[in-house]
Amino acid sequence: MKLVTSLGAGAAFWLSSALTGATAQDLNVLCGVDKDWCLTMEAAFEQTTGLDVAMARRSTGEILEQIRDEKDDPQVDVWWGGTGDTHLQAAAEGLLEPYRPAHTGDALPWAQNFYQLSGGTASGVYAGALGFAYNSSVLTGNGLKAPSCWKDLTDPRYLGLVQLANPNSSGTAYTFLATLVQLLGEDEAIRYLAALAHNISHFTTSGAAPVKAAARGETGIGISFIHDAVTQQQAGAPLVIVAPCEGTGYEIGAVSIVKGAKHLQAARRFVNYSMSPEGQATGTASGQNQIPSNARAALPPAAPDISLIRMVDYDFATFGSPEQRRRLLDRFDKEVLGNSSPVVTQ
The missing domain is CATH 3.40.190.10 (Periplasmic binding protein-like II)
Structure with a gap:
């Protein structure tokens, strides 16, 4: 698949x-x-x-x-x-x-x-495929090195410059959560998200909103599906699109x-x-x-040519089950949202 x-x-x-x-x-x-x-x-x-x-x-x-x-x-x-x-x-x-x-x-x-x-x-x-995009003007203006991996996004230098949707409302963000679990294991994925949350300015409702915010220069990095970033790039936004080095999931x-x-x-x-x-x-x-x-x-x-992207063998059967979704979202709410300060917006 x-x-x-x-x-x-x-x-x-x-x-x-x-x-x-x-x-x-x-x-x-x-x-x-x-x-x-x-x-x-x-x-x-x-x-x-x-x-x-x-x-x-x-x-x-x-x-x-x-x-x-x-x-x-x-x-x-x-x-x-x-x-x-x-x-x-x-x-x-x-x-x-x-x-x-x-x-x-x-x-x-x-x-x-x-x-x-x-x-x-x-x-x-x-x-x-899932990935992220950064606004080259925003990062250059802040004197920041460009990220190339998921792990880079937890760097404290990106404080307040990352946006991600809330997986309770966004299928994109739930795909991100499930992808991290498959890449890192569940406990490590939750720890990663808790660290990432310190850099996130807003948890949006819509999955495409973070990359649209990056396109407008309202944030430095938006986590979203790559095709949504391509659309913004085609419209003239100074976005650089990244397929993370560790691999990624897809929808x-x-x-x-x-x-x-x-x-x-x-x-x-x-x-x-x-x-x-x-x-x-x-x-x-x-x-x-x-x-x-x-x-x-x-x-x-x-x-995007997904044949060139390192992909996880995404387990739709497991992560498409109501029980697994509810359990992971409960952990996200308690261990990520519960220990961070970003606001939730549209």
């Missing part, structure tokens, strides 16, 4: 739905990817199908909690995007509807493996139908579209750089 459309009307409708909680007649989707991709996907799907979609962007952990809270009366039909281990947790809790998308046969091996692992309830849409972003979805047929059409070459092309169209799961989909020109 180691691996358009005009957005004006769609943007206005998406913002209205997100702020007011309005429910569309045809389909309700929670989106776990970057907002620009949410908007592009919504507009493209509506144009292709004629269906009316209400789509709101949330962090992965927030989506999981909402689906849990609404399990007796689901208000959401589709969960699209976000790290696959949280989709697996939802599958293990019986919150997802089994479905085999029309394009499953075109999926790359890692996506087919993920589908089997989910019991046929979640499909892999894209993949991306499989997924799509799932919520069990008890009120618009099941429309939900199936959305999942089919998200797995098609046309649906996956909306990522590139919105400036995203994840690796698509459909073998017939075009690879974004700036997508």
Whole structure:
């Protein structure tokens, strides 16, 4: 497993739905990817199908909690995007509807493996490696040497210059936590995070927020998925992207139908579209750089070559279990957040 459309009307409708909680007649989707991709996907799907979609962007952990809270009366039909281990947790809790998308046969091996692992309830849409990016101007201005490894980020000279999301809300940060456990062992990973926390200025809600803050020069180093850093770099930010020397983990972003979805047929059409070459092309169209799961989909020109990155053999089965997630998050809250002073922001 180691691996358009005009957005004006769609943007206005998406913002209205997100702020007011309005429910569309045809389909309700929670989106776990970057907002620009949410908007592009919504507009493209509506144009292709004629269906009316209400789509709101949330962090992965927030989506999981909402689906849990609404399990007796689901208000959401589709969960699209976000790290696959949280989709697996939802599958293990019986919150997802089994479905085999029309394009499953075109999926790359890692996506087919993920589908089997989910019991046929979640499909892999894209993949991306974890890493960090530093703002060269910020580091140079502070007279700091550039980091190249995870261990470098605990150097006291980076005090207040690192940002990471909170793994309770962010699938990206939970992937980071699980990656460290697989690289270092659990106790050493927690000790590392406790040391890192002294350098962290903010624990954000969104996994992409740290690298966006680094791109704006609001922090020196942002821990995130590499494809999110590439997007910021393409926009002109003075970011240098690092695949850490010790190795790193990766995500499989997924799509799932919520069990008890009120618009099941429309939900199936959305999942089919998200797995098609046309649906996956909306990522590139919105400036995203994840690796698509459909073998017939075009690879974004700036997508990172993960074959050149030292990767852990990420254990989705273990770290996608609700019990393991809860236990690790409890340790994080007690031993990392409980002994540090950074604030939590959006």
